[in-house]
Amino acid sequence: MVKWVLFQLHWFFGITAGIVLAVVGVTGGMLSFEREILVALNPGILTVGKAETPPLAPDALIQRIRAQAPDKTVTSLTVYGDPERSARVMFAPPPGERRGEFLYVNPYDGKLLPRPRGEDAMFTIMFIHRWLAAGEVGKQIVGASTAILIFFALSGLYLRWPRNWASLKTWVFIDFSRRGRSLFWELHSIVGTWVLPFYLLAALTGLTWSYDWYRNAYYDVLGAPRPAQRGPGGAPPQQAQGQQGQGQQAANGAQGAPPQAGQTGTPPAGEAGARGQNGQPGGERGQRGPGGAGGQGGQGGGRADLATLWPVFVKESGGFTQASLRLPVQGASLSIQYIPLNADHERASNTLVLDASGKVREHKRYSDLPLNLKLAGSIFPLHAGSFFGMPGLILMMIASLLMPLFTITGWLLYLDRRRKKKEVARQAAALSDGVTSDAAPVLIAFASQSGTAERLAWQSAGLLKAAGRPVRVTPLGTLRPQDLVAARQVLFVVSTFGEGEAPDSARPFAKLMQAGPAALAGITYGVLALGERSYAHFCGFGRDLDAWLRTSGATPLFDRVEADHEDAAALRHWQAELGALTGTSVEADWTAPAYRSWRLISRRELNPGSVGLPTFHVVLEPADGADLDWSAGDVAEVGPENAPATLDAFFAAWEKAAPAELAVAESHGELRQVLARRHLPAPAEAAGWQPQDFTERLKLLPHREYSIASIPQDGRLELVVRQARTPEGYGLGSGWLTVHAPIGGTVALRIRPNSGFHAPSDGRPLILIGNGTGLAGLRSLLKARIHAGHDRNWLIFGERNADKDFYFREELAGWTASGALERLDTAFSRDAEKLYVQDVLKREADRVKAWVAEGAAIYVCGSLKGMAPAVHQALTDILGADALEAIAQDGRYRRDVY
Numbered sequence: 001m002v003k004w005v006l007f008q009l010h011w012f013f014g015i016t017a018g019i020v021l022a023v024v025g026v027t028g029g030m031l032s033f034e035r036e037i038l039v040a041l042n043p044g045i046l047t048v049g050k051a052e053t054p055p056l057a058p059d060a061l062i063q064r065i066r067a068q069a070p071d072k073t074v075t076s077l078t079v080y081g082d083p084e085r086s087a088r089v090m091f092a093p094p095p096g097e098r099r100g101e102f103l104y105v106n107p108y109d110g111k112l113l114p115r116p117r118g119e120d121a122m123f124t125i126m127f128i129h130r131w132l133a134a135g136e137v138g139k140q141i142v143g144a145s146t147a148i149l150i151f152f153a154l155s156g157l158y159l160r161w162p163r164n165w166a167s168l169k170t171w172v173f174i175d176f177s178r179r180g181r182s183l184f185w186e187l188h189s190i191v192g193t194w195v196l197p198f199y200l201l202a203a204l205t206g207l208t209w210s211y212d213w214y215r216n217a218y219y220d221v222l223g224a225p226r227p228a229q230r231g232p233g234g235a236p237p238q239q240a241q242g243q244q245g246q247g248q249q250a251a252n253g254a255q256g257a258p259p260q261a262g263q264t265g266t267p268p269a270g271e272a273g274a275r276g277q278n279g280q281p282g283g284e285r286g287q288r289g290p291g292g293a294g295g296q297g298g299q300g301g302g303r304a305d306l307a308t309l310w311p312v313f314v315k316e317s318g319g320f321t322q323a324s325l326r327l328p329v330q331g332a333s334l335s336i337q338y339i340p341l342n343a344d345h346e347r348a349s350n351t352l353v354l355d356a357s358g359k360v361r362e363h364k365r366y367s368d369l370p371l372n373l374k375l376a377g378s379i380f381p382l383h384a385g386s387f388f389g390m391p392g393l394i395l396m397m398i399a400s401l402l403m404p405l406f407t408i409t410g411w412l413l414y415l416d417r418r419r420k421k422k423e424v425a426r427q428a429a430a431l432s433d434g435v436t437s438d439a440a441p442v443l444i445a446f447a448s449q450s451g452t453a454e455r456l457a458w459q460s461a462g463l464l465k466a467a468g469r470p471v472r473v474t475p476l477g478t479l480r481p482q483d484l485v486a487a488r489q490v491l492f493v494v495s496t497f498g499e500g501e502a503p504d505s506a507r508p509f510a511k512l513m514q515a516g517p518a519a520l521a522g523i524t525y526g527v528l529a530l531g532e533r534s535y536a537h538f539c540g541f542g543r544d545l546d547a548w549l550r551t552s553g554a555t556p557l558f559d560r561v562e563a564d565h566e567d568a569a570a571l572r573h574w575q576a577e578l579g580a581l582t583g584t585s586v587e588a589d590w591t592a593p594a595y596r597s598w599r600l601i602s603r604r605e606l607n608p609g610s611v612g613l614p615t616f617h618v619v620l621e622p623a624d625g626a627d628l629d630w631s632a633g634d635v636a637e638v639g640p641e642n643a644p645a646t647l648d649a650f651f652a653a654w655e656k657a658a659p660a661e662l663a664v665a666e667s668h669g670e671l672r673q674v675l676a677r678r679h680l681p682a683p684a685e686a687a688g689w690q691p692q693d694f695t696e697r698l699k700l701l702p703h704r705e706y707s708i709a710s711i712p713q714d715g716r717l718e719l720v721v722r723q724a725r726t727p728e729g730y731g732l733g734s735g736w737l738t739v740h741a742p743i744g745g746t747v748a749l750r751i752r753p754n755s756g757f758h759a760p761s762d763g764r765p766l767i768l769i770g771n772g773t774g775l776a777g778l779r780s781l782l783k784a785r786i787h788a789g790h791d792r793n794w795l796i797f798g799e800r801n802a803d804k805d806f807y808f809r810e811e812l813a814g815w816t817a818s819g820a821l822e823r824l825d826t827a828f829s830r831d832a833e834k835l836y837v838q839d840v841l842k843r844e845a846d847r848v849k850a851w852v853a854e855g856a857a858i859y860v861c862g863s864l865k866g867m868a869p870a871v872h873q874a875l876t877d878i879l880g881a882d883a884l885e886a887i888a889q890d891g892r893y894r895r896d897v898y
Contacts, residue, residue: 014410020145025403027129032397042116055107059307064110078324143210149203160189188409198399205383224376304334312358332356345381420451441470443487447494447506457493467582476506481518495530500540513548521553527560569752595748597623610804616738618719628712632784633757637703639748640736641676653683704733707777720776757896765792765856774862786820798827798837838870845878857892868897
């Protein structure tokens with residue numbers, strides 16, 4: 001419950017405050033190297049050429065400034081140790097105004113310089129960063145969003161905390177091979193982990209500029225004196241400090257309203273600003289402004305003389321990068337705030353106080369401060385990252401510029417989840433009227449982390465409902481074993497979280513699984529497992545669930561279907577299994593078909609005269625040779641067409657019902673192509689349709705799946721197709737391939753990878769077991785093994801009659817004679833000795849155990865009803881349930897049954 005609440009708050013704040021934080025982050029990152037940008041834009045203003053003579057002393061510099069601006073009062077002067085850097089002067093505000101003007105000064109001749117280019121742009125960026133360019137309202141929005149950033153960091157860490165927390169890969173490595181939602185989640189969570197310390201630092205310090213109560217608490221926690229409170233409006237950021245790093249350019253302690261429009265002059269980047277002395281927070285010691293000049297009367301006689309005391313300061317300080325004086329000098333002492341050489345950061349200032357005689361009255365050094373006072377006086381460097389030097393500044397800038405990534409990925413994840421919820425609601429609404437049936441409802445249990453499994457569960461429910469089956473959909477985490485027993489037939493649609501774990505919502509059920517097997521005998525089930533192959537434990541939870549169900553005595557309806565990131569082929573396979581389960585044809589594919597053109601070369605009946613249905617060997621060639629690309633064990637999905645006679649009958653009836661203007665022969669050619677691949681409507685229903693209505697309103701015919709019986713090296717694709725018969729005639733797919741498709745004509749076909757049935761990559765022994773048309777998949781595996789030079793192959797094949805239904809008899813005999821097929825056993829159920837393949841297994845139990853002991857893999861292909869469960873039981877009796885499960889987990893027991 002706590003996790004759910006945190007998640008809801010996380011995404012709600014993400015789609016609201018996330019936009020503000022993206023703006024704040026980008027503007028902050030843009031200002032990280034503001035000084036360097038302005039210097040590059042303003043040669044001759046922020047920097048001057050080094051002259052042969054030394055720079056003017058401050059007293060001489062002030063005299064020349066006053067001569068150029070006699071109507072202005074100089075209130076502060078900042079000079080720099082860098083001989084190429086301009087000095088800076090601040091003038092008192094004109095009468096009736098609150099803010100003065102900053103100008104730069106040539107330190108060699110005292111000439112006032114123009115305002116720097118780009119300064120207004122940087123100020124606007126800062127204005128947006130601090131106030132969203134919306135005054136006090138914007139300040140409050142930024143403050144609230146900054147507080148939410150702390151919540152984001154902590155709740156995000158909690159929500160993504162991996163169950164295998166010691167896995168370095170889980171924490172810090174991004175798999176860019178992922179796509180869609182998974183990639184967005186990786187970027188959102190893993191990059192978020194990278195930048196989390198920077199965001200926490202920026203937010204915890206940034207709030208000091210938003211709320212007085214927080215700033216006071218900040219100092220109280222650090223055990224530092226609180227700064228003096230400002231009156232309404234506070235000091236403008238221009239007078240409070242300079243601007244460098246991470247965009248939190250308003251000074252430490254600058255709490256008030258944004259600067260007024262049209263204000264002239266902004267402080268130079270990187271100035272010490274209105275910090276108090278010795279690294280203390282701004283506002284201490286008489287709330288000094290830039291320069292920190294002593295304004296208090298001192299002990300001793302005479303007045304401090306700047307010309308006399310400046311050389312003393314230079315000697316005593318040992319050198320400086322920046323020194324600020326507040327003017328005019330009053331009283332018997334001079335106080336200079338300066339940044340020493342090799343300072344820790346741009347705010348690590350010292351304060352030197354000299355009396356009129358040049359004696360040092362006080363010298364407070366930043367380096368001498370205890371850590372708590374250093375932190376209290378370094379809010380801005382901490383916020384900017386410069387507290388940790390240039391690497392810290394660069395990393396904080398990168399983190400700030402990455403802020404929009406979380407807004408964008410958060411929105412994409414939200415929209416994806418919202419889309420899935422809408423789809424789930426639509427599917428649920430479609431099922432709300434239920435299905436009238438005496439049969440017990442099929443239970444569909446889903447375990448979803450992002451909503452995909454839930455959506456697919458409801459789509460599955462819709463398919464079952466269309467077939468007339470009652471259905472109930474529920475989260476897996478709410479179920480107990482007794483609920484499964486009561487349902488009798490259960491379909492599981494489950495995703496995998498992280499490295500093979502259950503989704504959060506399914507953790508209660510996962511704990512039940514960990515407690516051991518349950519009594520689930522008599523239950524039949526199917527599993528659709530969702531995962532990503534880039535993870536070490538692909539479909540880990542789905543596999544664990546399947547193994548637990550088998551161990552608990554439940555019987556699978558069909559082999560587990562595994563989908564790699566909603567793989568379209570796997571989902572079509574799941575649809576086909578559901579269609580077989582209900583005994584109905586699938587309405588339409590969940591994903592749009594992308595068929596390729598293949599030419600029907602030949603078809604040959606393999607069992608003429610058989611008591612069973614006719615079975616054909618169908619051969620096709622691709623229109624594009626590049627389509628000869630599959631692995632043994634893969635499946636061909638054929639897009640069937642309506643029989644020509646069926647189309648003729650429809651057009652004849654439609655012409656009678658349709659208006660005369662549509663019943664013209666010219667329309668038939670185009671419409672015939674459209675209707676060939678679609679469910680046909682009732683002619684009367686389509687009487688008033690325009691030709692385009694047929695395309696828009698009619699669903700495509702579903703595909704039909706067939707195991708591929710050849711390998712690409714054969715240069716052709718071969719199928720083994722048994723005709724199906726219905727009251728209306730031939731089955732849709734088998735009728736198309738064995739009767740209606742013209743030889744030399746085009747067949748729409750696509751190949752579905754079936755990685756769970758691919759041949760072993762090594763030469764280990766291989767036991768192949770199958771019946772009927774299941775020989776097709778086994779034949780392709782044998783061909784692949786022979787082509788690779790592996791001859792430890794044992795085939796056990798069953799059908800009705802040896803003389804009629806022994807498919808590919810000559811070929812198999814030839815392989816046996818050549819040694820490519822080490823052993824061939826057959827079982828024919830309608831001959832004098834009625835045998836099934838499971839009987840052969842029992843008879844050869846010792847040989848089976850010996851082959852398995854040598855590392856053999858067992859592959860089963862054929863009918864789900866009858867053969868597959870009987871073979872599974874025989875193998876269980878021979879090897880033991882635990883041993884069979886072990887080789888299944890090792891990938892040595894695989895099935896492709898239908």
